[in-house]
Amino acid sequence: MFRLRIGRLTAGSALWVISAFLPSDILAQNYHAVEGSPFAGSIGVANNPASILSTPYPWDITVLSVQVKNSTNAVTFHNFSLLSHGDSIWSSFDAGNRKRFAAFNFNVHLLNARIALGRKQAIAFGANLRGYAAVRTGVANYNDSLQDMNQFFAINQGTDYNANMVSSSWLELFGTYSRTLWDDNTSRLNAGVTLKAMRGISGAFAQLKSGAVGRTTSGLETVYVLKAGSARYGYSSNYDRWKDEQSTGQNLKDFLGASRPGAAIDLGVEYWIKSQAVKTYSDEDNDDYYDYEWKIGVSLLDIGQNSFKFGTQSRSASSPRTDVSDFDLNAKFNNTASLADFNDSLATIVNNISGLNGTFKIWNPTRLVINVDRPLQDKFFLNANLSVNLARANTGKTLFAKEMNLLTLTPRWETRRLGVYMPVQVTSYGKFWIGGAFKAGPLLLGVHNWTTLFSKNKMQNGGLYLGLVIRPGKKGVSDKVDKRYDCPKESRY
Numbered sequence: 001m002f003r004l005r006i007g008r009l010t011a012g013s014a015l016w017v018i019s020a021f022l023p024s025d026i027l028a029q030n031y032h033a034v035e036g037s038p039f040a041g042s043i044g045v046a047n048n049p050a051s052i053l054s055t056p057y058p059w060d061i062t063v064l065s066v067q068v069k070n071s072t073n074a075v076t077f078h079n080f081s082l083l084s085h086g087d088s089i090w091s092s093f094d095a096g097n098r099k100r101f102a103a104f105n106f107n108v109h110l111l112n113a114r115i116a117l118g119r120k121q122a123i124a125f126g127a128n129l130r131g132y133a134a135v136r137t138g139v140a141n142y143n144d145s146l147q148d149m150n151q152f153f154a155i156n157q158g159t160d161y162n163a164n165m166v167s168s169s170w171l172e173l174f175g176t177y178s179r180t181l182w183d184d185n186t187s188r189l190n191a192g193v194t195l196k197a198m199r200g201i202s203g204a205f206a207q208l209k210s211g212a213v214g215r216t217t218s219g220l221e222t223v224y225v226l227k228a229g230s231a232r233y234g235y236s237s238n239y240d241r242w243k244d245e246q247s248t249g250q251n252l253k254d255f256l257g258a259s260r261p262g263a264a265i266d267l268g269v270e271y272w273i274k275s276q277a278v279k280t281y282s283d284e285d286n287d288d289y290y291d292y293e294w295k296i297g298v299s300l301l302d303i304g305q306n307s308f309k310f311g312t313q314s315r316s317a318s319s320p321r322t323d324v325s326d327f328d329l330n331a332k333f334n335n336t337a338s339l340a341d342f343n344d345s346l347a348t349i350v351n352n353i354s355g356l357n358g359t360f361k362i363w364n365p366t367r368l369v370i371n372v373d374r375p376l377q378d379k380f381f382l383n384a385n386l387s388v389n390l391a392r393a394n395t396g397k398t399l400f401a402k403e404m405n406l407l408t409l410t411p412r413w414e415t416r417r418l419g420v421y422m423p424v425q426v427t428s429y430g431k432f433w434i435g436g437a438f439k440a441g442p443l444l445l446g447v448h449n450w451t452t453l454f455s456k457n458k459m460q461n462g463g464l465y466l467g468l469v470i471r472p473g474k475k476g477v478s479d480k481v482d483k484r485y486d487c488p489k490e491s492r493y
Contacts, residue, residue: 031043032437034419036383038056041057041062041471042060043444045124045194046109047299049176049268050269051268052178052192053116055114059115060469061469063111063470064110064468065112066106066107066109068104070461071103073094074093077090078456079456080457085456097142098140100140101134105404110129120183122178123175124175129171130169134401135164137162138160138163141156148330150330160212161210161212162208164205164207164394168204168399168401169202169203173197174196186273186276188272189271190272191269198264199256200236201259202238204233205394207231209229226321229318230319231316231346235310237311238256260307260308262306262307272296295371295372295373296370296372298368307361310359313340315343316352328349333345361399367387367405369388372384380413384409384410386406387408388406389402404427406428417440421436434449434450436450437465444466444467445464446465446466447462
């Protein structure tokens with residue numbers, strides 16, 4: 001059983017308060033364990049297209065990999081963890097006077113492949129399904145004992161109500177090419193580019209700006225009336241194609257058929273500072289080719305956007321009627337069963353309301369990523385990954401999806417077949433997570449936050465990832481990548 005407990009707020013409250021910070025699309029990026037790893041292969045292309053020249057494998061295939069991540073300071077899930085759950089699972093909204101946020105993203109890699117064209121060139125290609133949803137609100141007070149809008153407004157007197165939500169998901173086909181630009185005794189520079197052809201599957205946004213209420217009295221009662229504010233919300237038109245009377249197969253065909261094309265590009269370079277250890281052999285087959293003291297990657301990712309046609313119930317509303325009280329809000333929005341019903345009720349409390357026509361665009365999570373990888377000894381490595389969102393706030397007509405990543409530090413022990421990883425990360429929302437992952441042959445399995453595995457009230461902050469990656473057998477690659485700390489071999493002469 002799943003129970004969602006929100007006190008006794010009405011649907012009107014859900015509009016003005018609660019729904020503002022719930023993502024609407026619950027439908028690598030974030031494979032922190034293998035960022036910078038010489039064995040990342042086709043998974044690593046999502047972090048830097050130049051990285052596909054960093055692995056000693058002649059080829060590898062990611063049959064399937066899945067990653068999900070979520071974070072919020074607004075909701076707590078109870079009696080539920082990745083390892084166990086009780087008979088009753090429920091959630092509650094967290095009380096307090098603060099800004100609130102919720103964010104969710106996922107990606108699915110389908111048959112991603114990397115092929116080396118010699119040591120100085122490589123290609124990668126495949127299909128990905130990706131999605132992002134995020135909501136932010138301004139400062140507002142909330143507690144579980146609230147019963148109606150009058151009580152909510154009473155504890156938020158003088159508040160300027162602001163909130164925004166953006167959700168975008170898409171299917172992409174990508175192709176990557178990487179080559180070595182220079183290679184000398186001390187350093188190497190690899191560069192790569194990824195081109196993506198996309199189909200925007202689902203898009204939605206909502207914005208509430210400068211909402212305000214006034215306070216009056218009616219006899220002995222305090223009454224709150226609307227005073228100012230504007231709202232704008234839209235969704236992709238393919239949702240209008242879903243009909244209850246049609247089969248699921250026909251609905252999916254119509255839904256995906258109404259999606260629109262888009263394009264994006266990734267750019268990246270990797271600079272190697274080579275190991276200066278004495279080499280035993282000088283021929284090209286020597287494993288020392290993949291040794292490095294430092295590997296520094298810089299990439300610009302997801303430069304592009306998806307386009308969506310407005311759905312028929314998309315609206316823009318402003319100039320609320322000043323004679324609408326909190327009691328009216330409770331009555332008008334208490335029984336809204338659909339977005340069309342909601343729009344009908346909204347039209348009775350504002351002076352200006354109109355449909356949104358044409359298209360809207362949502363930028364992909366464009367970001368600058370800096371990755372530094374350092375071999376230590378005995379197959380230990382240390383990786384640092386900084387991801388900086390280049391998007392602005394979602395307060396205007398230009399909309400942006402955003403990554404949760406900010407800074408990740410990952411110590412790892414890794415061989416060709418086995419790996420143990422402990423990513424420590426600070427997210428762009430200020431959350432501090434300690435995760436973990438392991439690799440055993442073709443299987444990679446990890447969690448973003450260990451607490452989601454054991455604690456029964458932390459599932460709202462974390463996530464997991466898994467991948468199945470096929471690589472050549474033992475003859476295809478040497479187990480040794482870094483030999484700076486090996487004992488020198490005796491000369492044969």
